[in-house]
Amino acid sequence: MTGNVIRDFRGDTDGDWVVARHAALYARDEGFDASFGELVRQIVTDFTNAHDPACEHGWIAEREGTRAGSIFCVRQTADLAKLRLFLVEPEARGTGLAQGLLATCMGFARDAGYKGMTLWTHESHVAAGRLYARTGFTLERSVPARSFGVDVVEQHWQIAL
Known part of the structure; x- marks a missing residue:
């Protein structure tokens, strides 16, 4: 992962970036409306204001000194x-950054004493689904839904740690 760094999330400087990039990319790629950005803002705010550092953590990936990703446990x-x-x-994408973020997050979860990990995503995120499956996650269920102004198929994945 030449040029890739995974560092701790800093709420005071990274929070707005996490919200803006999620909102922009999901609007462009998935057609999501503004309610998605509002949800991300609430998740980031709740995390920044009240997370328990013993069992919750966030990371930012940087590539050549520029923010390139995020993940939270x-x-x-x-x-x-x-x-x-x-x-x-x-x-x-395709640089190993996603695998590095996922491994960091799962390692933290194991070290924090969790027995398993769950996640929620959408069927349209095919590459992410392949990564989850390769890592050992199991697709528990898929549910058609209307979210963020569009029809989606929600996916719920889980893995034993």
Whole structure:
């Protein structure tokens, strides 16, 4: 991963970037409306204001000194972590950055004592689904839904740690 760095999320400087990039990329690629950015803003705000650093953490990936991705591990239950806000900029895809972010997040979850990890995504994220499957996640269910102004198929994945 030459030129790639994974560092701790800094809420005071990284939060707005996480929100803006999620909102922009999902609007462009998925047709999501502004409610998606509002959801991301709420997740980032809640994390920044009230996360428990012993069992919750966020990371920013940088490529050649520029932000290129994000991932968060938050508590779902005492034994189950939830992966959130996983994003890799299009120009950084295929560089190993996504695998590095996922491995960092899962390693933290194991070290924090979680027994498993869950995540929610959409069927349209084919490359992410392949990464999850390669890593050992199992697709638990797919559910058609209307979210963020568009029809989607929500996917729920899980892995034992």
